[in-house]
Amino acid sequence: MDLHVKNMVCNRCKMVVKAEFEKLGFNPISVELGRVSIKESISADAKKKLSERLDLFGFELLEDKKTQISEQTKTAIINLVHYAKEPLKINLSSYLSERLNTEYAHLSAIFSEVENQTIEKYFITQKIERVKEMLTYNELTLSEIAYQLNYSSVAHLSAQFKKVTDLTPSAYKNQTSDKRKTLDEI
Numbered sequence: 001m002d003l004h005v006k007n008m009v010c011n012r013c014k015m016v017v018k019a020e021f022e023k024l025g026f027n028p029i030s031v032e033l034g035r036v037s038i039k040e041s042i043s044a045d046a047k048k049k050l051s052e053r054l055d056l057f058g059f060e061l062l063e064d065k066k067t068q069i070s071e072q073t074k075t076a077i078i079n080l081v082h083y084a085k086e087p088l089k090i091n092l093s094s095y096l097s098e099r100l101n102t103e104y105a106h107l108s109a110i111f112s113e114v115e116n117q118t119i120e121k122y123f124i125t126q127k128i129e130r131v132k133e134m135l136t137y138n139e140l141t142l143s144e145i146a147y148q149l150n151y152s153s154v155a156h157l158s159a160q161f162k163k164v165t166d167l168t169p170s171a172y173k174n175q176t177s178d179k180r181k182t183l184d185e186i
Contacts, residue, residue, distance in 0.1 A: 003036045003050075004068040006060040009078055013059070020053045034075040070114035072100055073107055074122065081126040081149075088150040092123055128164045131157065135173045142169055 005017055010033075018031045021038070024046065029037040042050070051061045062068045076099045080088065093104040096119070100107060111119045127149050134145045142154050151157040161169050 001038050001041055003038065003042070004062040004071060005034060005036060005054060006062050006067070006071050007058050008033045008075070016057050017054065017059060020057070021050070024050055024053065026050075033079065034071050066110050066114050069100070069102070069107065069110045073111050073119060074115075076100060077119070077123050077126055081123070081130050087148050088127075090150075092119070124160060125164065128161055131161055131169065132165075132172065135169060138173070 008014060008017060014031045014033065017036060018028055021028050021031075021036060026038050026040065026042070026046075029039060031037075047061065054061060062071060073096060076096055077092075080090070080092075080095060093108075096102075096107055097104045108119050111117075111122070115122065130149060131145055134140055134148070140148070142157065146154045146157040149157070151160070158169055161167070161172070165172060167175070
């Protein structure tokens with residue numbers, strides 16, 4: 001049985017969710033971002049307890065199919081933008097369709113309905129958060145960041161960064177306070 005969990009965005013999230021399942025006597029077969037597979041079926045009472053435990057840590061069990069699809073889409077984008085080892089040389093619609101085994105038009109319609117924004121806008125927001133992270137660590141030049149995140153040029157990255165944050169990448173880098181968001185806040 002697969003259970004879908006909202007707000008799982010990193011390996012620490014997976015560890016916390018797995019631990020909570022185990023505390024309630026479930027032995028997960030696998031724990032991935034947004035999804036936990038268990039052998040046994042789960043009673044309504046156990047599901048309620050599990051939901052309450054997960055809620056304490058900012059997670060949420062998802063019952064609605066549309067919300068599940070939306071969360072799976074977000075998880076796939078987060079994996080692509082934040083955890084990919086190679087530069088993002090990929091077509092987003094093809095990647096999502098393949099990864100979620102669903103037509104992109106269907107994914108897009110559901111995502112827009114549930115999240116009140118387009119997949120593309122969410123993808124751009126994730127990329128900008130990744131740029132902020134890379135700028136904060138100061139390990140790559142802006143050209144290298146543009147290449148890693150598949151921007152056609154530094155000018156394109158800078159323009160999109162300014163449009164989203166109201167700051168140039170240089171101004172962001174030089175400010176004293178960190179205005180990054182956690183992945184589950186995006």
